[in-house]
Amino acid sequence: MAELTLVQAINLALTQEMEADQRVLILGEDVGKNGGVFRVTENLQERFGEDRVVDTPLAESGIMGSAIGLAIGGLRPVAEIQFEGFLGPAYDQLTNHAARYRTRSRNAITIPLTVRVPVGGGIHAPELHSDSPEAIYAHTPGLKVVMPSNPYDAKGLLISAIRDPDPVVYFEPKRIYRAFRQEVPEDEYTVPIGKARIVEDGTDLTLITWGATTLQCIEAMDNLPEDLSVELIDLRTIYPYDLDTIVESVNKTGRCVIACEAPKTGSMAAEIATAVQEHCFLRLQAPIQRVTGFDTVMPYYKLEMQYLPDAARIGEGVMACAEY
Amino acid sequence: MPKRIAYTTEIEYIQILDEHANFDESLGKGTLRDDEVVFLYEQMSIVRHYDEIAFKLQRSGRMGTYPQNKGQEAAAAGAGFAIKKNAPGSWLVPCYRENLALFLNGLPMEKILLHWMGDERGNQIPDGVNILPIAIPIGTHPLHGAGLAWAIKYRDRVMNESRDNRVVISFFGDGSTSEGDVHEAMNFASALKVPAIFLCQNNRWAISTPISKQMGSETVVQKACAYGMHGIQADGNDIFAMYKVTCDAIERANNDNMPTLIEAITYRLGDHTTADDARRYRDPAEVEAWESKDPLIRTRKYLETRNLWDNTKQTALEAKAKQMVSEIVKNAEGIETPTSDDIFDYTFANLPDEIVRQRDTMHTHSLGQNPQQETLNAHSHAGAR
Ligand SMILES: Cc1ncc(C[n+]2csc(CCOP(=O)(O)OP(=O)(O)O)c2C)c(N)n1
Numbered sequence: 001m002a003e004l005t006l007v008q009a010i011n012l013a014l015t016q017e018m019e020a021d022q023r024v025l026i027l028g029e030d031v032g033k034n035g036g037v038f039r040v041t042e043n044l045q046e047r048f049g050e051d052r053v054v055d056t057p058l059a060e061s062g063i064m065g066s067a068i069g070l071a072i073g074g075l076r077p078v079a080e081i082q083f084e085g086f087l088g089p090a091y092d093q094l095t096n097h098a099a100r101y102r103t104r105s106r107n108a109i110t111i112p113l114t115v116r117v118p119v120g121g122g123i124h125a126p127e128l129h130s131d132s133p134e135a136i137y138a139h140t141p142g143l144k145v146v147m148p149s150n151p152y153d154a155k156g157l158l159i160s161a162i163r164d165p166d167p168v169v170y171f172e173p174k175r176i177y178r179a180f181r182q183e184v185p186e187d188e189y190t191v192p193i194g195k196a197r198i199v200e201d202g203t204d205l206t207l208i209t210w211g212a213t214t215l216q217c218i219e220a221m222d223n224l225p226e227d228l229s230v231e232l233i234d235l236r237t238i239y240p241y242d243l244d245t246i247v248e249s250v251n252k253t254g255r256c257v258i259a260c261e262a263p264k265t266g267s268m269a270a271e272i273a274t275a276v277q278e279h280c281f282l283r284l285q286a287p288i289q290r291v292t293g294f295d296t297v298m299p300y301y302k303l304e305m306q307y308l309p310d311a312a313r314i315g316e317g318v319m320a321c322a323e324y
Numbered sequence: 325m326p327k328r329i330a331y332t333t334e335i336e337y338i339q340i341l342d343e344h345a346n347f348d349e350s351l352g353k354g355t356l357r358d359d360e361v362v363f364l365y366e367q368m369s370i371v372r373h374y375d376e377i378a379f380k381l382q383r384s385g386r387m388g389t390y391p392q393n394k395g396q397e398a399a400a401a402g403a404g405f406a407i408k409k410n411a412p413g414s415w416l417v418p419c420y421r422e423n424l425a426l427f428l429n430g431l432p433m434e435k436i437l438l439h440w441m442g443d444e445r446g447n448q449i450p451d452g453v454n455i456l457p458i459a460i461p462i463g464t465h466p467l468h469g470a471g472l473a474w475a476i477k478y479r480d481r482v483m484n485e486s487r488d489n490r491v492v493i494s495f496f497g498d499g500s501t502s503e504g505d506v507h508e509a510m511n512f513a514s515a516l517k518v519p520a521i522f523l524c525q526n527n528r529w530a531i532s533t534p535i536s537k538q539m540g541s542e543t544v545v546q547k548a549c550a551y552g553m554h555g556i557q558a559d560g561n562d563i564f565a566m567y568k569v570t571c572d573a574i575e576r577a578n579n580d581n582m583p584t585l586i587e588a589i590t591y592r593l594g595d596h597t598t599a600d601d602a603r604r605y606r607d608p609a610e611v612e613a614w615e616s617k618d619p620l621i622r623t624r625k626y627l628e629t630r631n632l633w634d635n636t637k638q639t640a641l642e643a644k645a646k647q648m649v650s651e652i653v654k655n656a657e658g659i660e661t662p663t664s665d666d667i668f669d670y671t672f673a674n675l676p677d678e679i680v681r682q683r684d685t686m687h688t689h690s691l692g693q694n695p696q697q698e699t700l701n702a703h704s705h706a707g708a709r
């Protein structure tokens with residue numbers, strides 16, 4: 001087994017799915033010779049040719065809309081949007097069309113489309129290169145949304161996304177693209193969409209997170225009192241998220257903290273808190289805590305580290321909930 | 325007659341000062357005066373140095389990603405100077421590769437550095453300077469240019485405000501022309517007949533995507549016909565041609581309320597940004613061929629053959645550029661660090677209670693806690709950090 005970064009794991013999944021299925025093709029800006037601005041598609045054009053790894057014109061609506069056509073035409077497009085902020089120009093095609101064709105056509109027309117999008121802050125990038133808009137797409141009926149936090153899950157989730165019969169937005173936390181390596185099996189395997197992962201078992205409090213913030217949660221847990229047993233859940237799939245795992249955990253611990261980078265109001269943290277309240281009300285021993293970004297525009301990078309929830313803030317949220 | 329020609333058109337290309345510094349006297353007549361050419365040569369040289377220093381700041385970790393303007397100074401100089409001289413107070417709607425056009429029209433030079441240093445104050449344009457912030461999302465801003473031009477026309481017609489020759493010039497690249505918004509902008513401007521100028525700097529590349537993959541059409545400018553507006557192509561490395569076509573576009577905007585699409589043929593001599601490595605996708609021979617078309621080289625030659633420039637002046641200019649830019653860098657780096665309140669304070673004119681709460685508690689409580697829940701807060705103070 002090779003030790004891979006997140007970028008390499010995604011590249012491997014793409015390679016294997018393209019090897020296995022001729023219907024799979026990649027389209028996006030600079031994905032060819034340049035291998036994408038983050039090098040996620042490095043060497044794929046060399047290997048599979050220009051028909052299967054396509055540098056498109058600079059147009060996100062064009063990428064998304066034509067990918068829908070490719071999908072209806074019997075292919076399995078994997079579209080790359082260069083940064084999450086540029087989902088903006090593609091928004092109409094993604095939410096009003098990719099997400100709706102199945103319903104609109106009573107199953108006659110389906111869109112097996114994977115949209116790969118780097119997401120999140122912390123890399124000192126310009127405006128619209130650091131946002132966390134996952135809730136917007138989770139709120140869009142007809143879209144599945146996933147976000148891996150490590151190379152193993154990255155590979156397995158991407159393979160699931162490509163094979164899924166419906167559109168999947170696959171968010172790649174760019175801050176951890178090369179942050180660490182992990183053993184990733186050479187064989188093809190899937191990580192099912194809709195299944196969370198219990199990163200660490202615990203009995204006193206449930207800490208729920210996803211994407212790059214998983215690392216800040218682990219760091220926060222290293223600094224908590226020894227006798228506080230925290231169960232850490234990495235959601236992995238933002239929608240449809242794994243309610244069973246969450247409910248089982250909170251019913252056991254009675255306390256719940258949710259951490260993510262997105263703005264607080266209307267975030268997935270809000271949705272999960274509501275669901276926990278619906279399902280675990282009588283077991284809850286403290287108000288649910290949210291440790292999130294703020295209800296502001298993501299600041300330029302001089303202030304971004306103050307915006308992003310760090311281990312200290314997450315630790316504070318955990319303690320507030322634990323000591324209630 | 326069942327079959328006829330539905331539409332034909334011809335589009336001009338203009339070059340006045342070619343790469344060997346040959347000057348077309350008839351086309352060049354009445355464009356730039358000698359002192360203006362000297363001024364623009366100096367400005368282009370200063371901005372070239374600024375660009376090199378910005379690159380070094382990024383490389384030494386003192387600045388984030390920066391897109392070099394190297395090789396494209398003439399398009400910004402010619403167009404920017406035409407606006408400054410013939411339509412001052414016009415709106416400039418930039419992307420990021422026309423720094424000099426902005427500086428010529430009043431943007432303090434440290435603003436651009438601040439922007440790329442991750443500081444929003446780089447976008448805080450001084451009062452009276454009609455320039456929009458750098459547009460990071462490609463191709464979205466020309467629509468704002470169309471709307472601004474509409475506003476100028478409206479205020480003239482409905483509110484009887486003098487236009488003072490003002491127009492709106494939007495800058496964008498060849499890659500941007502693939503975005504739908506750019507086409508909507510041109511169509512709006514033409515359909516609503518507003519004083520807009522669309523300046524496409526065709527530098528042959530959009531990151532790693534060459535023009536041949538960007539579009540099936542031979543030129544960018546031919547798209548003007550589709551919108552029924554005037555289109556003109558010019559040598560973008562020639563300040564005279566760029567000045568002339570922009571002056572003509574200003575006149576058209578003012579006399580006929582009609583927009584113009586200008587395609588400036590130029591070349592990106594540097595990487596796309598400091599985050600890019602163009603050697604991965606670009607033939608060095610192509611870059612070399614364009615290096616000899618560098619606008620600075622031909623402008624200097626032009627001046628030298630007319631005895632308007634010599635080595636002494638060059639040495640003095642280089643010293644001046646160094647001194648100026650180091651001052652600007654000092655200003656940009658010397659600015660006090662923004663406080664965390666800045667994250668919140670510019671969200672709305674009047675901040676909603678929840679944002680105020682988030683701002684005021686971000687350093688004391690974990691986010692999301694309702695301060696009314698006193699017990700929880702007391703615990704949170706004791707328990708954390
Ligand atoms: C909507 C949007 N999509 C993608 C990007 C990423 N991106 C930044 S610059 C660029 C290429 C722009 O090319 P062009 O318009 O030719 O301008 P140039 O950089 O060559 O001056 C791309 C794809 C972006 N900033 N905005």
Ligand SMILES: [Mg+2]
Binds near residue numbers: 499527528529
């Ligand atoms: Mg370009």
